[in-house]
Amino acid sequence: MRRARWAYGPFWLTYLFLYTPIVVLVAMSFNAADTPYSWGGFSTSWYGELSGDEAIREGLVNTLVVAAGSTALATVLGTLLAVGLARYPRLRVLAVLATLPAILPDLILAIGLLAFYSAVRATLGLHSVLLAHTVFGMAFVATVVRTRLSHSDTSLEEASRDLGAGPVTTFVRITLPTLAPGIVAGALLAFTLSIDEFVIAFFTAGPKDPTLPIVIYSMVRFGVTPEINALATVLLAVSFTVVILAQRLTRLTDSLR
Amino acid sequence: MTLLSVTGVSRRFGDVTALDDVSLDIVQGEFFALLGPSGCGKTTLLRVLAGFERPDTGTVTLDGADLLALPAHRRPVNLMFQSYALFPHMTVEKNIAYGLHREGLPKDEIRARVAGVLATIGLPGAAKRRPNQLSGGQRQRVALARAIVKRPRLLLLDEPLSALDKKVRAEMQLELKRLQHEVGITFVVVTHDQEEAMSLADRIAVFSEGRVEQVDAPVSLYRRPRTRFVADFVGANNLFDGVLRDGGVEVPGVGSGPLPCEPPGDLPAGSPVVLSVRPENVRFDDEGPLAGTVMDTSFFGGVSRVAVEVGGLTRPVELTVPGTAPADPGKPVRLSWNPDRAILIGPA
Ligand SMILES: Nc1ncnc2c1ncn2[C@@H]1O[C@H](COP(=O)(O)OP(=O)(O)O)[C@@H](O)[C@H]1O
Numbered sequence: 034m035r036r037a038r039w040a041y042g043p044f045w046l047t048y049l050f051l052y053t054p055i056v057v058l059v060a061m062s063f064n065a066a067d068t069p070y071s072w073g074g075f076s077t078s079w080y081g082e083l084s085g086d087e088a089i090r091e092g093l094v095n096t097l098v099v100a101a102g103s104t105a106l107a108t109v110l111g112t113l114l115a116v117g118l119a120r121y122p123r124l125r126v127l128a129v130l131a132t133l134p135a136i137l138p139d140l141i142l143a144i145g146l147l148a149f150y151s152a153v154r155a156t157l158g159l160h161s162v163l164l165a166h167t168v169f170g171m172a173f174v175a176t177v178v179r180t181r182l183s184h185s186d187t188s189l190e191e192a193s194r195d196l197g198a199g200p201v202t203t204f205v206r207i208t209l210p211t212l213a214p215g216i217v218a219g220a221l222l223a224f225t226l227s228i229d230e231f232v233i234a235f236f237t238a239g240p241k242d243p244t245l246p247i248v249i250y251s252m253v254r255f256g257v258t259p260e261i262n263a264l265a266t267v268l269l270a271v272s273f274t275v276v277i278l279a280q281r282l283t284r285l286t287d288s289l290r
Numbered sequence: 291m292t293l294l295s296v297t298g299v300s301r302r303f304g305d306v307t308a309l310d311d312v313s314l315d316i317v318q319g320e321f322f323a324l325l326g327p328s329g330c331g332k333t334t335l336l337r338v339l340a341g342f343e344r345p346d347t348g349t350v351t352l353d354g355a356d357l358l359a360l361p362a363h364r365r366p367v368n369l370m371f372q373s374y375a376l377f378p379h380m381t382v383e384k385n386i387a388y389g390l391h392r393e394g395l396p397k398d399e400i401r402a403r404v405a406g407v408l409a410t411i412g413l414p415g416a417a418k419r420r421p422n423q424l425s426g427g428q429r430q431r432v433a434l435a436r437a438i439v440k441r442p443r444l445l446l447l448d449e450p451l452s453a454l455d456k457k458v459r460a461e462m463q464l465e466l467k468r469l470q471h472e473v474g475i476t477f478v479v480v481t482h483d484q485e486e487a488m489s490l491a492d493r494i495a496v497f498s499e500g501r502v503e504q505v506d507a508p509v510s511l512y513r514r515p516r517t518r519f520v521a522d523f524v525g526a527n528n529l530f531d532g533v534l535r536d537g538g539v540e541v542p543g544v545g546s547g548p549l550p551c552e553p554p555g556d557l558p559a560g561s562p563v564v565l566s567v568r569p570e571n572v573r574f575d576d577e578g579p580l581a582g583t584v585m586d587t588s589f590f591g592g593v594s595r596v597a598v599e600v601g602g603l604t605r606p607v608e609l610t611v612p613g614t615a616p617a618d619p620g621k622p623v624r625l626s627w628n629p630d631r632a633i634l635i636g637p638a
């Protein structure tokens with residue numbers, strides 16, 4: 034059935050609504066003028082200024098350290114958690130508890146973690162942010178991997194055992210490869226979430242090692258400079274790449290099924 | 291020589307008794323079939339043999355040694371799964387080599403055996419393909435190759451042909467039989483299709499609700515069913531519930547006298563019995579004890595099936611006659627058979 038063209042109007046309107054802020058942001062990052070109220074011509078000078086900014090560079094390094102570390106930990110722990118939950122189906126409540134940190138408001142997790150760190154008298158620093166991000170990252174990885182697991186065929190593992198493979202060989206050669214698309218997707222999710230996570234990082238970071246979102250926040254408090262627009266555009270490009278990469282990877286591995 | 295001996299094996303899942311005191315002996319080199327309707331415990335028995343299910347009671351020995359003591363990956367037994375369970379992330383070649391690598395065989399030998407088995411199953415060109423690039427029949431062959439390349443003492447096949455369409459299935463039946471002959475491995479095949487079991491197996495165990503009803507060669511199973519279930523399940527049949535008398539079987543309200551039957555052996559007169567007469571053994575006979583009306587005829591190229599409604603019976607009596615049917619629907623007829631073709635099944 035062909036629809037009249039105007040029937041798609043609301044559809045395109047939602048896209049307009051979704052992407053207007055982003056388009057404005059990207060445009061302003063190339064604005065030579067330093068106010069958002071006038072267009073001073075095309076310029077990449079804000080990007081130059083950005084690369085020379087020491088605080089931002091430090092924040093970026095901190096963020097990447099936290100994101101990479103917490104992603105690695107969350108991927109391993111989350112995968113094990115998902116597999117464990119699938120093997121012991123009796124633990125329904127535990128399955129719900131495992132996904133809870135992913136849906137809990139960040140603020141609650143942040144306050145809880147801060148309380149915990151003070152209770153054990155831990156010093157705050159990059160390590161405390163890294164562990165905090167591992168907590169929710171793990172919940173995301175476990176959820177994604179569990180979805181994958183529930184669609185996977187347990188007879189594959191049995192076939193492996195039948196052909197003479199012990200439990201460890203079976204896990205490494207059969208279970209992990211069949212879960213790979215889920216694991217990769219979960220890892221990328223954990224990574225992107227960690228990179229722009231603000232609330233939890235704000236509560237659990239030490240004063241000397243702010244992550245990028247905290248750096249940006251403290252800059253914005255004194256007014257938005259076009260430099261921030263340039264930074265946001267860079268981050269946007271990075272997340273976009275990661276998401277597309279994730280889709281490609283899952284499609285690639287899926288096509289092998 | 292007995293290869294596998296199953297004795298008194300039972301397995302319950304909650305209220306369901308999947309296996310109920312099953313005992314079987316399987317002989318070295320034979321093609322054995324487990325036949326029964328869906329849900330009667332066939333897969334459960336295979337899983338017990340493969341090591342994925344523990345029986346609640348009973349013993350299983352292979353070559354005289356306790357099989358249940360070994361974990362699945364140490365048993366000289368391979369299972370071909372109903373879903374084939376090919377590893378999707380590996381090529382055909384890697385799938386087949388998987389089990390050989392687990393034995394730690396030298397690379398050259400693995401390569402030679404994989405190439406050999408690919409030739410045996412007739413897929414030498416498919417080595418580098420992945421399971422999702424194969425047709426159903428090809429997947430079935432690869433699954434079979436992956437199991438036989440291990441040269442197990444016993445190969446278990448769970449409904450190996452049920453996922454294939456009819457034409458490919460007939461082809462694969464012949465193929466399976468040829469292969470079994472060629473590799474000399476003892477096959478245990480599960481099926482719910484009695485024609486398939488009959489055409490494939492040397493011996494068949496008929497299952498019903500977790501119990502073994504009868505173990506016999508296909509011809510004996512057909513000619514001499516020992517329980518009502520077997521008589522009904524294996525091939526088309528006419529069954530009459532009645533009481534044994536001197537002159538035959540008396541079915542209350544049916545027939546103009548006792549129905550002819552074989553000599554009763556040691557069954558005493560007065561026993562409740564089931565009389566089983568195959569459709570090809572029933573004939574039109576104006577002197578016959580059964581009177582009825584032709585309900586329906588159908589021509590199957592060469593033979594015709596005729597259904598005759600007989601007063602007092604719930605199911606019409608079926609008969610097959612060569613050529614076209616000699617009577618049209620609505621015509622009154624009388625039926626009879628040779629006494630020695632009417633099998634007595636004793637009280638259960
Ligand atoms: N793991 C299980 N848990 C509960 N019930 C099961 C399980 N496996 C089999 N059953 C039950 O046992 C019975 C026999 O099953 P199965 O051996 O698969 O039958 P078949 O292969 O002859 O169709 C069925 O009623 C089935 O529902």
Ligand SMILES: [Mg+2]
Binds near residue numbers: 332
């Ligand atoms: Mg089954």
